[in-house]
Amino acid sequence: MDRLLERDPAVRILSVVLAVLLWFLGMNQQNPIVQRSFTVQLVQTPVSPGLVLMDLLPQSVTVVVQGRQSIIESMTEADLTATVDLSPATGGRNRLPVEIGLRNRAVRVVDYSPQQAEATVDMIEKRMVNVEIRLAGNPDPDYVAERMRLSAATVEVIGPQSIVQSVSRVTGVVDIEGVTSSVVRMARLRPEDFAGREVRDVVVDPAEIEVTVPLRALPPSKTVPVRPLLTGVPELGFRVMEVIASPQVITIRAPASVIANIESLSTTPVNVHGRADSFSDRVDVVVPSGVVWQSQSQVDVTVTIGEDVVGQRFNEIPIRLQNLAVGFQWELEPTQVDVRLEGRKDLINKLTAGMITAYVDARDEEGHPLGAGQHQLIVKFDIPDGVRIIGAIPYQVQLTLTPRR
DSSP states (O other), X not given: OHHHHHXXXXXXXXHHHHHHHHXXXXXXXXXXXXXXXXXXXXXXXXXXXXXXXXXXXXXXXXXXXXXEHHHHHHOOGGGEEEEEOOXXXXXXXXXXXXXXXXSOTTSEEEEEEOSEEEEEEEEEEEEEEEEEEEEESOOXXXXXXXXXXXXXXXXXXXXXXXXXXXXXXXXXXXXXXXXXXXXXXXXXXXXXXXXXXXXXXXXXXXXXXXXXXXXXXXXOEEEEEEEOOEESOXXXXXXXXXXXXXXXXXXXXXXXXXXXXXXXXXXXXXXXXXXXSOEEEEEEBOXXXXXXXXXXSEEEEEEEEEEOEEEEEEEEEEEEEESOOXXXXXXXXXXXXXXXXXXXXXXXXXXXXXXXXXXXXXXXXXXXXXXXXXXXXXOEEEOOTTEEEEEEEXXXXXXXXXXXX
């Protein structure tokens, strides 16, 4: 057989082909060709100068590769790259091809998706924007903050055109709580839209500025009571019971020579003429000349009006006997009473002893006439309306009844 192979070249070639075929058949059985999917993060190249990438979709690409099983199984996502070149992109939305790269040339890309990426690109804009500084807190009460000075009244805002155009102002905050001397602070700047919301993804240049807040010492202060001024008189029989201002005290500032002579502040007149009911009114505070500041320019004045009540005593008012049963003689001890009354002044001034009736009732609680004997009875009175009894001496008397003969 060996001699046959040596003598015939065709047989030798056929043997080699058969051997190769057998090798491939063995390889396909032991190490077949397979496919596998990988998820690869999409990498982009920079955009052209003057542009900025706003958004890129997708973030990843699905890649299907094919090759021998032993090679495919040893592969990872790091063996593939998915790249989109953004250098051709212009402002707006751009659709650009995705390129797949392989580290191992023994495998090949069968398919990948998506094959295009969508890049949203914007122009870079620079715009000058006004700076607004806000003071936080208050200085010491004896000082006032004057107009602040800024190292820069405007600053540059840099970023995507669509975002930069939404910036309405740049703001900063300087804390002056409790300070007693001029303040110099570095204020960090915050880009804001018209509604005061922070605008992100832009750069403020410079990011902070120097703010100087001068302080000025105020004149001396003093807290003094408010004295409401009344005019007129209430309705007859009524009087002003109480007058209260709210607030009851006001703090003022004035030069020392002026403030030393101020012990209280009055109000503009509050008219009580003809009033019979309580009321409140808002009135101005009268500020003396030389006062440069006051904590309140108006106060609420509450006027309480009540009856002008006085008392009056009447002595030796005769005590009458009422509802005596027929057939009895009677005797009262004592026969007179002293009485003290109270009421509105105008009514009391008109009252006379003749307008007061004192009496005892010769009936029991059930309305039956009293019989013979001694009875202790409470003295009762008839008096004009608007007047009341506040005391009587004695408040009861002894009634003695004896049958007539």
